Amino acid sequence: xxxxxxxxxxxxxxxxxxxxxxxxxxxxxxxxxxxxxxxxxxxxxxxxxxxxxxxxxxxxxxxxxxxxxxxxxxxxxxxxxxxxxxxxxxxxxxxxxxxxxxxxxxxxxxxxxxxxxxxxxxxxxxxxxxxxxxxxxxxxxxxxxxxxxxxxxxxxxxxxxxxxxxxxxxxxxxxxxxxxxxxxxxxxxxxxxxxxxxxxxxxxxxxxxxxxxxxxxxxxxxxxxxxxxxxxxxxxxxxxxxxxxxxxxxxxxxxxxxxxxxxxxxxxxxxxxxxxxxxxxxxxxxxxxxxxxxxxxxxxxxxxxxxxxxxxxxxxxxxxxxxxxxxxxxxxxxxxxxxxxxxxxxxxxxxxxxxxxxxxxxxxxxxxxxxxxxxxxxxxxxxxxxxxxxx
Numbered sequence: 001x002x003x004x005x006x007x008x009x010x011x012x013x014x015x016x017x018x019x020x021x022x023x024x025x026x027x028x029x030x031x032x033x034x035x036x037x038x039x040x041x042x043x044x045x046x047x048x049x050x051x052x053x054x055x056x057x058x059x060x061x062x063x064x065x066x067x068x069x070x071x072x073x074x075x076x077x078x079x080x081x082x083x084x085x086x087x088x089x090x091x092x093x094x095x096x097x098x099x100x101x102x103x104x105x106x107x108x109x110x111x112x113x114x115x116x117x118x119x120x121x122x123x124x125x126x127x128x129x130x131x132x133x134x135x136x137x138x139x140x141x142x143x144x145x146x147x148x149x150x151x152x153x154x155x156x157x158x159x160x161x162x163x164x165x166x167x168x169x170x171x172x173x174x175x176x177x178x179x180x181x182x183x184x185x186x187x188x189x190x191x192x193x194x195x196x197x198x199x200x201x202x203x204x205x206x207x208x209x210x211x212x213x214x215x216x217x218x219x220x221x222x223x224x225x226x227x228x229x230x231x232x233x234x235x236x237x238x239x240x241x242x243x244x245x246x247x248x249x250x251x252x253x254x255x256x257x258x259x260x261x262x263x264x265x266x267x268x269x270x271x272x273x274x275x276x277x278x279x280x281x282x283x284x285x286x287x288x289x290x291x292x293x294x295x296x297x298x299x300x301x302x303x304x305x306x307x308x309x310x311x312x313x314x315x316x317x318x319x320x321x322x323x324x325x326x327x328x329x330x331x332x333x334x335x336x337x338x339x340x341x342x343x344x345x346x347x348x349x350x351x352x353x354x355x356x357x358x359x360x361x362x363x364x365x366x367x368x369x370x371x372x373x374x375x376x377x378x379x380x381x382x383x384x385x386x387x388x389x390x391x
Contacts, residue, residue, distance in 0.1 A: 047088075051085055051100060052098050055095075057075075057078060058107060072112045075107075075112075076114055079107070079115070079118040079119060082095075082100075083118075083121060086122065086126050089129075092126040096136045101140055104122060105137070105140055108142075109145055113153070116155075116158045117157050117158045117162075120146060120161035121165070123137065124164050124168045129171075134169055134170075138169070138179070142169070143166070143176065143183075147166065147188070150162040150163045156197045156200060159195075159200060160200045163192065163200070164203055166180065166185075166207070167203065167207045177215070186221055186225055189204050190225050190226065190230065192204040193231075193234060201234065201242050201245070202241050202245060205234070205246060205248070205249060209248045209252065213252055216252075216256050219252065229268075231250050231253075232272060236275065243297055247297065251300060254304055255307050258310075269308075272308060279297075279301050283297070283320055284318060295323075298320060301315060302315050
């Protein structure tokens with residue numbers, strides 16, 4: 001590692017010399033040098049210029065970067081910066097326009113695990129809730145390296161980040177879901193659930209729930225692949241989020257079974273009932289604080305029991321489904337003591353208007369002359385408009 005940091009000028013000279021293999025190297029102009037140095041060193045330069053400079057680095061072979069003093073940590077820091085820029089949907093879509101998307105996808109195959117993981121994280125940010133970038137990544141065949149890392153990478157962090165990127169890429173993306181299915185994505189998700197990494201399990205369970213919720217016909221696939229047995233095992237996990245994720249998956253399967261008029265085997269039914277009874281017993285022994293944290297789990301257990309056996313669970317009989325205070329929003333104590341001045345002014349003004357209205361209404365009880373009443377009614381109409389102005 002070079003103590004003085006990367007040699008940006010040397011990198012630029014190499015890049016300009018090798019940008020087109022059909023032309024001989026050209027001299028580096030002062031303008032080119034100044035632009036690149038500003039783009040990589042200035043903190044005030046515009047985002048597009050920074051992204052173009054980062055793209056230039058990503059297009060440079062690893063051996064050249066090493067010769068210019070670049071380290072894997074330098075590249076991770078660069079990807080961190082790129083991720084900040086592409087959090088904007090416009091910037092995410094512009095990355096393709098400036099030629100940066102394909103080099104980023106190549107980083108998914110980098111020899112350093114941290115860079116592979118970080119590249120997947122950047123891809124996830126680019127495609128999240130972004131149909132245009134989802135399409136661009138699919139067209140660039142970006143799903144393939146993500147699937148490879150998800151299923152085969154020796155580093156579990158890389159696998160987890162790749163799965164997160166896949167989840168963002170195929171959500172609300174029918175071509176992406178179809179490609180995921182064709183690539184045996186469900187088998188890969190089943191294998192992911194057997195890993196000891198809790199974060200990996202959580203991401204896999206979240207994606208399974210989304211896919212089953214959006215495509216109920218896939219319930220048959222996951223049942224044939226043996227998911228129910230795995231989900232029942234994970235529903236007893238020590239991690240609360242894993243338990244909830246497993247229960248959500250089982251609930252989707254139970255609802256589909258009930259809609260289709262089918263039933264599970266007697267052995268599966270016995271194990272499921274045994275599991276739910278154990279969870280109910282465990283919930284019954286929880287402290288008040290733990291019960292509050294397990295609110296979603298309590299509801300999932302009750303819903304799954306109802307979907308499987310068409311009756312309320314024992315949680316309702318024990319009064320543990322909805323605890324006191326959970327069915328109402330918390331009291332607004334702070335606003336009573338720290339009421340904003342504008343709100344206080346408006347409340348006082350409304351009270352003054354109401355008091356004035358009551359004073360004007362009083363003569364009506366005395367039976368005023370018709371002309372006076374007419375004038376008074378007109379006054380009331382104006383007052384009403386003042387309290388409720390037209391929008």
